[in-house]
Amino acid sequence: MKQIYAFAEGNMEMRALLGGKGASLAEMTNLGLPVPPGFTITTAACHSYQTNHGLSDDLLQELDTHLTALEQATGKQFDDQTSPLLVSVRSGAPISMPGMMDTILNIGLNDQTVVALAKLTNDPRFAYDSYRRLLAMFGNVVYGLSEKAFDDVLTTMKRDKGYASDLDLTTTDLQAIIASFKQLYEQAGKTFPQAPKDQMLAAIAAVFESWNNHRAVIYRRENQIPEDLGTAVNIQTMVFGNAGEDSGTGVAFTRDPATGERALFGEYLLNAQGEDVVSGVRTPQPVAVLQAQMPAVYDQLATIATKLEQHYRDMQDLEFTIEHGHFYLLQARNGKRTPAAAVKIAVDLVNEGLINQHEAILRVAPKSISDMLHPEFDPDVLAAHTVLATGLPASPGAASGEVYFTAADAKTAHDAGHQVILMRQDTSPEDIEGMIVSQAIVTARGGMTSHAAVVARGMGATGVVGMHALSVDEHAKTATVGSTVLHEGDWVSVDGTTGNLYRGQITTTAAMVKESLATLLTWAKDASRMAVFTNADTPKDLEQALASGADGIGLTRTEHMFFQPERLLQMRRLILAKDAAGRKTPLQALEKMQEQDFYELYRLANGKAVLIRLLDPPLHEFLPHDSREISEVAQDLGLEQNQLRERMAALKEVNPMLGHRGDRLAVTFPDIYEMQVRAMMHAVFRLADEGMKVTPHIMIPLTNSETELIWVRKLVTDQIKQLVATKGIKVDYEVGTMIETPRACITADKIANAADFFSFGTNDLTQLTFGYSRDDVGSFLPDYLSKGILPADPFQTVDTEGVGAFMQMAVEKGRATKPQLTIGVCGEVGGDPDSVTFFNQIGVSYVSCSPYRVPVARLAAAQATL
Ligand code: ADP
Ligand code: MG
Ligand code: MG
Numbered sequence: 001m002k003q004i005y006a007f008a009e010g011n012m013e014m015r016a017l018l019g020g021k022g023a024s025l026a027e028m029t030n031l032g033l034p035v036p037p038g039f040t041i042t043t044a045a046c047h048s049y050q051t052n053h054g055l056s057d058d059l060l061q062e063l064d065t066h067l068t069a070l071e072q073a074t075g076k077q078f079d080d081q082t083s084p085l086l087v088s089v090r091s092g093a094p095i096s097m098p099g100m101m102d103t104i105l106n107i108g109l110n111d112q113t114v115v116a117l118a119k120l121t122n123d124p125r126f127a128y129d130s131y132r133r134l135l136a137m138f139g140n141v142v143y144g145l146s147e148k149a150f151d152d153v154l155t156t157m158k159r160d161k162g163y164a165s166d167l168d169l170t171t172t173d174l175q176a177i178i179a180s181f182k183q184l185y186e187q188a189g190k191t192f193p194q195a196p197k198d199q200m201l202a203a204i205a206a207v208f209e210s211w212n213n214h215r216a217v218i219y220r221r222e223n224q225i226p227e228d229l230g231t232a233v234n235i236q237t238m239v240f241g242n243a244g245e246d247s248g249t250g251v252a253f254t255r256d257p258a259t260g261e262r263a264l265f266g267e268y269l270l271n272a273q274g275e276d277v278v279s280g281v282r283t284p285q286p287v288a289v290l291q292a293q294m295p296a297v298y299d300q301l302a303t304i305a306t307k308l309e310q311h312y313r314d315m316q317d318l319e320f321t322i323e324h325g326h327f328y329l330l331q332a333r334n335g336k337r338t339p340a341a342a343v344k345i346a347v348d349l350v351n352e353g354l355i356n357q358h359e360a361i362l363r364v365a366p367k368s369i370s371d372m373l374h375p376e377f378d379p380d381v382l383a384a385h386t387v388l389a390t391g392l393p394a395s396p397g398a399a400s401g402e403v404y405f406t407a408a409d410a411k412t413a414h415d416a417g418h419q420v421i422l423m424r425q426d427t428s429p430e431d432i433e434g435m436i437v438s439q440a441i442v443t444a445r446g447g448m449t450s451h452a453a454v455v456a457r458g459m460g461a462t463g464v465v466g467m468h469a470l471s472v473d474e475h476a477k478t479a480t481v482g483s484t485v486l487h488e489g490d491w492v493s494v495d496g497t498t499g500n501l502y503r504g505q506i507t508t509t510a511a512m513v514k515e516s517l518a519t520l521l522t523w524a525k526d527a528s529r530m531a532v533f534t535n536a537d538t539p540k541d542l543e544q545a546l547a548s549g550a551d552g553i554g555l556t557r558t559e560h561m562f563f564q565p566e567r568l569l570q571m572r573r574l575i576l577a578k579d580a581a582g583r584k585t586p587l588q589a590l591e592k593m594q595e596q597d598f599y600e601l602y603r604l605a606n607g608k609a610v611l612i613r614l615l616d617p618p619l620h621e622f623l624p625h626d627s628r629e630i631s632e633v634a635q636d637l638g639l640e641q642n643q644l645r646e647r648m649a650a651l652k653e654v655n656p657m658l659g660h661r662g663d664r665l666a667v668t669f670p671d672i673y674e675m676q677v678r679a680m681m682h683a684v685f686r687l688a689d690e691g692m693k694v695t696p697h698i699m700i701p702l703t704n705s706e707t708e709l710i711w712v713r714k715l716v717t718d719q720i721k722q723l724v725a726t727k728g729i730k731v732d733y734e735v736g737t738m739i740e741t742p743r744a745c746i747t748a749d750k751i752a753n754a755a756d757f758f759s760f761g762t763n764d765l766t767q768l769t770f771g772y773s774r775d776d777v778g779s780f781l782p783d784y785l786s787k788g789i790l791p792a793d794p795f796q797t798v799d800t801e802g803v804g805a806f807m808q809m810a811v812e813k814g815r816a817t818k819p820q821l822t823i824g825v826c827g828e829v830g831g832d833p834d835s836v837t838f839f840n841q842i843g844v845s846y847v848s849c850s851p852y853r854v855p856v857a858r859l860a861a862a863q864a865t866l
Contacts, residue, residue, distance in 0.1 A: 003045040004062045006069065007038055017042045019232030021092030024332055031311060033304060034328050037073050038087065038236030039066045041204065043094065046230035049208045055201060066235075067197075074237055078196040083120060084113035085196075086130075086238040089203035091210060093231045096333060100219045101210040101231055102141040104203045105274050106134035106238060108196040126243050128174035133242075133273060135181040135192060138199065142206045143190045153180045165282055167271060200235070207233045239328045241321040242273040246294075250277055252287050254305040254316045257337040260344030260516070264288070264305055266318070273321075300327045308332050313354045314363075315345050339368035347516040350523075357523040358866050364520065366833040366860040370396055372517065373548075373852055374462070375508040377495060385493070385502045389481045391442065391467030393499035394453035395852075399439035399462040400493040400505040403486055405474040407434025413489075414438075421492055423479055425472050426465075427452040429621055432563040435459065440494035442501060444470040447778035448796055454828065458535065460544060460852040462496035466778060470501070521549055521855055524862035530840055532858045533609075533848035535826055537561065539600045545851035549858065552609035553601070554759065554848020555699070555826040558676060559617050561597050562590075569636055571622045576637060576647045580671060587675045594679035599686055602694045609697055611759065611824075611848075612680060613738070614673050614716075615665055616701040618656035623648055657773065662702025662738075663712045670715050677719040685727050695732045699759060703737040706750040713754050736822075739814075740764035745806040749813035752821060758814050759848070760807055762827030762835075766794050769803045795828055798835040808842045815843070824848055833860035840864035 010018050010026025018026060022040035029035045045059055071077045076085035086108040091101035109117065109131045118127035136150035154166070157173055169177070185192055193199050210216060211231045220227060241249030250268025255261060267284035269277050270293075277284050291298040301320065304327075308316045317335030321328045337345065346360035355363075374397035401421035404410040407430065410422045414437035422438040424431065426445040435441055435455055440462035443452045447466055456463025472479045477488040484503070486492065493506040525532075533554030534545030538561075542553060562571045570593075573586035601610055624633045634644040653659035666673040677698065684694045698716055703709045713735050724731050737744075737751060740761030744751060748758070767774045772781075774795055784790040798804055807825075814821045824846045829835040831853030839847055840861060849857050 001044065001058075002062070003042050003048075003059050004066050005040050005042070006066060007035060007040070010040060016094050016229075017044065017232070019043060019092035019094055019234075020096050020333060021090060021331060022232045022234050025234060025236070027311075028308075028329060028332060031307070033307070034326070036237040036239050036328055036330070037070060038234060039070065040092075041233040041235070043230040043232050046208050046211065046232065047228075049205070050211075050230070055205060060201075063201075070235070070237065076237075078108055079110070079113060081112060081116050084108055084116050086113075086117075087200065088234075088236050088238055089200060089207060090234040090236060091207045091231045092234055093211070093225075094229050095223075095225050097216060097219050097223075097225065100216040101213070102207055103274075104134070104137045104141055104206075106130045106137075107199045107203055108238075109134050110194040110196065110199075112194075113196070121243065123243065125169075125171045125174065126240065128171055128178060129169070129242055130240070130273070132174055132177050132181060134199075135178060135185075138192065138203070139181065139185060139190070141210070142202045143185070143188060145184060145188055145190070149184055150181060153177055153184070166276075167282075204233050204235075207231065236330075239321050239323045239326075239330075240273065241269075241323065242271055243323055245270055246325050247271060247321075247323050249273055249321045250284070250287065250290075250319075252301065252305065252318045252320065253335045254309050254318070255335075255341070255345055255348075257315070257317075257335055257341055260315075260337065260341035260348065262348060264302060268320075268322075294322070294325065297322055297325060297327050304329060310354065313349065313359075315341075339364070339372050343369065343372070343520055344516040347519050358527060360520060361524050361527055361859065361862045362866060364859060366836075366856045366863065369517065369859060370853060370856045373855065374398070374460070374496070376497070377493065378507045378509050381506050382502075385504060385506060388484055388492075388501045388503055389467050389469040390501070391444075391464040391470070391499045392448055392453070393495075393497055394448055394450075394465045395441075395456035395461060395463030395496045397440070397460070397462035397496040398493070398506070398508050399496075400491060400508075401439040402489045403479070403492045404434070404438075404488055405472055405477055405479065407431035409477075409488065410434035410438055418489075421494060423470070423472055423486075423492075424452070424474070426450065427455070428625075429560070429563050429617075430568070430625075432560065433565075435461065440464070440496065442467060442470070442492075442494055444468065444472055445778070447781065448793060450775070450778070456496070457852065458537075458541065458850045460850075462494050464494055464496055464499050464501065467499075467501065517855065518549075521858050524858045525549065527865055528858065528861040529865045530836075530844060530861045531846035532854055532861055533611075533824060533826075533846050534851050534854050535830075535848055536601070536851060539604055541851050542601060542604050545854055546604070546608075548851060548854040550608075550851070550854045551846065552611075553605060554611055554824050554830075554846060556601060556610060556612045558594065558613060558615055559621075561594060562622065567593055568622065572624075572633055573637060574672070575619045575622055575651070576639070576644065583669070583671055587671055591675045591679045591682075594676060595682045595686075598680050598683035602683055602687055602696075603692065606692075607694075609695070611697040611699050611736070611757075612676075613699040613701055614663070614676050616662050618653060618659055618661040619665070620648075620651050620653065620656060623651065657767070657775070663700050663708065664702065666700075666712050666715060667708075673712070673715055674719050677716050678723065681720060681723045681727075681731070684731060685723075685729070688729055688731070695734065697734045697736065697757070699757075700735065700737045701761070702740060702764070703751060704741050704743045705747060706754055709737055709751055709754040738764075739807075739810050741768055742806055745810040745813075747813075748810035749817045752814040752817035755814075755821075757822040757824070758810065759824040759826055760810070760844075762798060762803065762807075762825060762829045763795060765806065765827075766799065766803050769799075769806060770794060797832050798829045798838055800838050804838055804842070807839075807844075811842050811844065822846075831857045833857075833863075836860035837864040 007029040012027040015023040018040045076083045088105045090103040114131045118124035139145040248270040252266030256265045266287040269284045315335045319331040346363045349355045377398045401419040410420045421440045423442045441456045443465045453465045479486040491505045493502040531551040533552045534550035535555040536542040570586040570589045577583045634641045734756035736757030737755045738761040822845045826848040830847040831849030
């Protein structure tokens with residue numbers, strides 16, 4: 001089996017065998033680019049090294065052959081006293097693991113060849129500089145001597161001599177350093193092998209070994225890179241960036257990796273070698289300066305950059321060396337970039353004719369773009385701040401503001417013109433007003449699907465939840481984090497992407513490249529099979545979602561409209577009324593308000609579908625909590641406190657989420673749903689009078705059976721028919737149901753008889769399938785994740801095996817009854833890329849997610865289709 005390939009024998013297709021670096025060196029060699037000659041030892045040889053714990057005889061023989069060929073090609077020889085061959089031994093795995101494994105430069109130098117090199121180049125300083133570098137790298141990589149010990153020798157010398165930079169070291173200094181380096185070897189009981197070939201073999205073995213060094217193992221685990229790939233080893237003729245002021249070394253990107261701007265971007269250092277640029281020993285110059293310094297070299301770099309981009313059809317990251325004004329290419333690979341740059345580059349490459357729209361769509365990770373839609377902290381300012389505490393990063397973004405500990409205080413401060421952040425132990429629907437006005441929401445308790453998290457994401461506010469180090473005392477109006485006490489009105493800053501809390505104000509930068517992203521999303525829309533709807537409860541949500549291109553509204557939760565002071569009062573009157581007669585007045589008041597809400601949503605949606613879900617949550621959520629509130633409410637309602645407490649006790653449930661909620665409310669209190677339907681129809685009529693035709697989509701929550709749905713549906717349609725008859729116009733309407741209980745999935749064929757559409761409520765379906773209370777998962781889910789019992793939080797990424805199987809069953813059964821049935825998904829997972837892929841697979845018609853996740857879902861939907 002052939003274990004070594006000369007650069008001219010390989011190509012990019014051979015990545016698995018030659019590693020990324022080897023394959024690309026081969027490809028570039030064959031493109032005629034200035035790559036110093038060399039050869040690559042395969043990953044297969046690495047495997048055989050690992051099993052045999054040594055270099056095989058076959059490999060040694062092949063090495064001799066290739067070495068001889070390299071000597072002939074370069075006219076230089078190992079250990080030659082006039083023209084010695086020097087090489088680098090470079091690691092290179094099939095998947096890039098930057099800086100994780102080792103590389104040794106200047107192999108071939110020894111006490112004799114260093115003299116030869118000095119004579120040949122007429123530059124003894126350069127020769128000894130190269131030798132000291134070899135001794136340090138070899139000692140570190142092959143013998144594990146500490147890098148710092150070598151650095152210390154250098155630093156001490158510079159300090160003793162009063163030098164500012166490595167460049168001030170003279171030949172004599174370097175010779176002294178070399179002597180000290182050799183002593184370091186001796187102290188460790190090692191000797192530096194003088195024979196170049198021994199150096200090379202030891203270096204090859206060390207690179208093979210470096211596959212298993214600690215940091216490489218950790219990196220692979222972090223990045224899910226298979227353990228058994230192995231690394232290739234590249235032997236490459238040295239070119240010298242440290243050969244004087246007309247030489248240098250650098251790295252460049254063909255486009256700006258931060259913004260995607262089309263311009264050469266990078267840094268270089270004159271009279272330097274290898275890692276000097278990135279190691280920070282000297283401050284490098286921006287590549288633009290090279291244009292003035294060495295125009296011909298710069299032009300060559302620019303030409304090669306364009307050529308490589310044309311060839312690889314992507315932005316490239318280059319490593320280059322200049323030796324006496326000659327340009328050499330040492331590495332090129334697809335460059336890492338920020339999400340914003342990824343979007344801009346993908347779109348620009350389409351416009352430049354290098355890739356097509358589908359390729360552009362596939363080049364951007366959907367998850368990454370959600371970060372682009374939010375501001376970020378200015379990294380320079382951020383660096384000067386220390387983290388007070390960290391919680392779960394629930395909703396991305398970055399915000400500063402004055403801290404308040406109750407929704408009411410936040411609202412008051414906001415109305416007085418302050419920029420506020422709401423910090424609470426946890427939040428409930430009642431806090432909504434305070435949440436709306438806050439730049440960020442921070443809670444001490446709760447998980448990624450807690451109320452605070454869901455609402456923050458829904459509103460696009462920055463959110464951090466489950467910050468366990470935090471303790472909020474809303475009565476004392478303070479919060480404690482370790483030894484720090486925050487008082488009401490103190491400035492804090494919250495990073496929803498990292499979950500960090502800071503004290504003080506930090507300036508933000510807007511991170512969005514609106515134009516490119518908008519273009520990419522249009523292409524994605526054309527390419528997707530599924531539509532992308534949004535969840536929106538307020539006109540503001542809806543505007544945001546329409547601006548990000550939502551195709552419709554998949555979920556309007558009417559209950560969120562009730563959490564405003566005046567409405568809450570009417571709602572409480574309604575709930576606490578003794579009988580139907582007592583419910584009448586509050587119902588009338590609520591109807592007026594809901595009509596206006598629906599009117600605005602329908603008008604804004606301008607013909608796009610708006611799915612309105614009838615009242616869903618347990619009624620007790622609307623009731624007062626503490627005694628102060630109870631006395632206020634009793635007064636409002638003209639009740640004795642005792643009476644109120646009695647009524648509340650009667651409503652109390654042990655398991656409210658499994659209790660009196662969803663369409664069960666309609667079965668016991670038909671007048672509530674009737675009121676909502678009336679409000680909806682009156683809104684439709686008003687718009688009809690204004691010349692806008694609206695088809696209301698009414699969604700019934702928590703249905704369990706066909707009989708139940710037929711009952712509730714009749715309640716709804718009787719109301720509609722009656723109103724339509726009175727109004728005397730024709731209105732199309734659809735009445736559909738949420739599918740969010742296992743029973744509904746199992747009987748979906750029957751339920752479909754009574755439903756005009758289905759919409760999966762994945763939050764409830766997950767809760768009921770697992771038997772996990774979504775409000776309490778915070779206490780055990782982290783352990784399930786860290787112990788590997790669950791692969792992911794099922795409330796974040798759909799559990800395809802269990803919940804997904806129910807969904808697939810419901811899709812199949814529903815469409816067996818009604819082949820054209822529209823089936824949507826609303827719920828947190830609607831905006832999760834992995835889940836979107838699955839929904840596309842099982843034939844879901846659309847996903848609906850928070851406004852801010854619409855672009856993410858759109859891109860994921862397109863990728864799932866392609
Ligand atoms: P890494 O994978 O960590 O980037 P490399 O193998 O690319 O390691 O080597 C690091 C640097 O060493 C290169 O960027 C280049 O500057 C220098 N280098 C490697 N081989 C040679 C060579 N043959 N001639 C000159 N410089 C080299
Ligand atoms: Mg490199
Ligand atoms: Mg539900």
